[in-house]
Amino acid sequence: MDDDFIEQARGGSTEAFRQIIAIYHPLIWRTACALLDDPVLAEDACQEIWIDVWRGLPSFIAGHAFRPWLLSVAAHRCHKFLRQRYHAQSIFSETVIPDLVDPATPLSAIFQSETRQELYRAIKLLPREHQQVITLRYFADLDLAEIATVLNVPIGTIKSRLHRAIATLRQHDTIVAMKLGDHLS
Numbered sequence: 001m002d003d004d005f006i007e008q009a010r011g012g013s014t015e016a017f018r019q020i021i022a023i024y025h026p027l028i029w030r031t032a033c034a035l036l037d038d039p040v041l042a043e044d045a046c047q048e049i050w051i052d053v054w055r056g057l058p059s060f061i062a063g064h065a066f067r068p069w070l071l072s073v074a075a076h077r078c079h080k081f082l083r084q085r086y087h088a089q090s091i092f093s094e095t096v097i098p099d100l101v102d103p104a105t106p107l108s109a110i111f112q113s114e115t116r117q118e119l120y121r122a123i124k125l126l127p128r129e130h131q132q133v134i135t136l137r138y139f140a141d142l143d144l145a146e147i148a149t150v151l152n153v154p155i156g157t158i159k160s161r162l163h164r165a166i167a168t169l170r171q172h173d174t175i176v177a178m179k180l181g182d183h184l185s
Helices: 002-010 014-036 039-059 066-084 116-124 128-139 144-151 155-171 175-180
Strands: none
Touching (some): 002 039, 002 066, 014 066, 014 128, 039 066, 066 144, 116 128, 128 144, 128 155, 144 155
């Protein structure tokens, strides 16, 4: 069904493009929030991402996977935003996480508990690359291949960063690490 909307949008159908936005906007929003750490900046980026997607659709190769292409467009725009506006070292902000956490996920119970602040502090202690991987994996809900696409690094690097980030969180011997242990594996 997505293929039909994509093909119609490639042909210039604005209604089909609206359907694509309806389907993929939550993914783009979570990814932009995870990469930019600023809901206002993420909203601006999302608008420009969709403009970039509209302009780029004619060059999208039919039959190829759309989601990785879309995530590449989103990542490129977010990186451009970061280059244009210097951003703080930490990519993990308490203001963004409530927007990223889906109440239906198992992690939601953790975020509704008193350990929320402890989780923020623990993740902020991680190196930037590890913060990105944790945020994209567990808050933007991207798979490893998608994270590799977004960050433009090999999947092996993503796996090692994720492994190290989880190990570091577990070393903190916090309630958060114990609660997240089942979800971060």
